[in-house]
Amino acid sequence: MMSAMACSEPRLAVKQSLTPSELDDVGALVREARWNQLAADWRIFIEFGRLYAIHSDAGRIIATTATLPYGGRFAWISMVLVAGEYRRRGLATALLRRAMADLAAATLVPVLDATPDGRAVYRRLGFEDSWGFQRLIRRERQHAAASVAAPAGVTVRPIFDSDWPALCAYDTAAFGADRSAVLAGLRGRLPAAELVAARADRIVGFLLGRDGGLAAQIGPLIADDDTIAGALVARALDRVEGPLFVDLADSKRELRSVLDARGFTAARPFTRMLCGSSARFDDAARTFAVVGPEFG
Numbered sequence: 097m098m099s100a101m102a103c104s105e106p107r108l109a110v111k112q113s114l115t116p117s118e119l120d121d122v123g124a125l126v127r128e129a130r131w132n133q134l135a136a137d138w139r140i141f142i143e144f145g146r147l148y149a150i151h152s153d154a155g156r157i158i159a160t161t162a163t164l165p166y167g168g169r170f171a172w173i174s175m176v177l178v179a180g181e182y183r184r185r186g187l188a189t190a191l192l193r194r195a196m197a198d199l200a201a202a203t204l205v206p207v208l209d210a211t212p213d214g215r216a217v218y219r220r221l222g223f224e225d226s227w228g229f230q231r232l233i234r235r236e237r238q239h240a241a242a243s244v245a246a247p248a249g250v251t252v253r254p255i256f257d258s259d260w261p262a263l264c265a266y267d268t269a270a271f272g273a274d275r276s277a278v279l280a281g282l283r284g285r286l287p288a289a290e291l292v293a294a295r296a297d298r299i300v301g302f303l304l305g306r307d308g309g310l311a312a313q314i315g316p317l318i319a320d321d322d323t324i325a326g327a328l329v330a331r332a333l334d335r336v337e338g339p340l341f342v343d344l345a346d347s348k349r350e351l352r353s354v355l356d357a358r359g360f361t362a363a364r365p366f367t368r369m370l371c372g373s374s375a376r377f378d379d380a381a382r383t384f385a386v387v388g389p390e391f392g
């Protein structure tokens with residue numbers, strides 16, 4: 097039976113907070129899509145961005161979209177989720193149109209990472225393909241993998257609080273905008289993957305990670321070159337148990353071989369898209385793994 101939702105305007109709300117029952121609703125959307133986000137991730141959107149939701153007549157959240165402003169230049173759109181029984185009724189399009197109108201008013205360029213399903217929706221709204229990455233999965237830690245040495249003069253070690261300002265500045269230069277609030281939201285969620293590479297006192301790479309509903313995830317992985325990226329990742333892989341995701345840029349073939357040798361396999365492709373443009377804001381050379389499609 098068709099709900100009234102199919103023929104009436106969807107009830108779209110901007111959420112300033114999520115009640116426990118609304119957290120259950122958005123958690124159910126994540127699980128249905130077999131995504132990985134936890135309550136800690138939704139809190140980042142509420143605190144630093146904007147979360148749009150559509151409620152059913154019964155008051156449940158049945159569709160979401162989130163935006164995160166990054167500096168004064170662009171903003172991420174993510175968490176475009178519609179409950180299975182409400183799909184193909186224009187809900188994702190309605191949420192995206194509203195989010196895009198708000199970003200246009202703030203003169204921020206919308207950027208997102210599309211699944212193959214989402215890409216069909218976004219292309220109709222004026223998004224263009226920029227570059228691609230793969231979600232790679234490791235089911236279990238491999239014990240016999242060869243180590244990857246850092247280049248001479250480069251030390252790979254845990255992140256100290258005193259590294260944080262320089263690390264955020266390094267990230268801003270590579271990402272194209274300040275996302276230190278989001279990076280701070282990841283700290284402490286996967287301590288074994290919190291690593292920095294330094295040459296003398298200068299940061300030349302870093303890695304963060306986080307826990308997730310299906311697997312832990314490592315990223316962002318930002319580094320000056322392949323060897324430094326490989327040394328950071330290998331150190332983390334030796335320390336993190338259990339299933340693990342990494343969203344690796346398609347262009348980073350050398351690191352892909354390191355990950356393949358450690359038991360990673362490709363799970364799904366993503367396309368980074370920008371509204372009205374294909375020109376990226378970030379530094380392709382230093383971007384090895386993204387935080388994830390929800391954060392950029």
Ligand SMILES: CC(C)(COP(=O)(O)OP(=O)(O)OC[C@H]1O[C@@H](n2cnc3c(N)ncnc32)[C@H](O)[C@@H]1OP(=O)(O)O)[C@@H](O)C(=O)NCCC(=O)NCCS
Nearest residue numbers: 176177178183184185186187188189210211213214216217
């Ligand atoms: C992708 C998703 C958000 C689309 O939500 P939706 O509310 O069904 O989308 P809309 O009704 O606004 O679709 C608008 C148009 O996009 C295209 N489209 C939507 N879903 C599509 C799909 N699975 N395959 C191909 N085209 C699709 C169609 O052209 C559709 O118009 P039509 O129904 O008139 O043919 C939903 O399928 C979903 O939650 N999927 C799982 C999570 C996901 O992949 N999210 C996207 C992350 S980038």
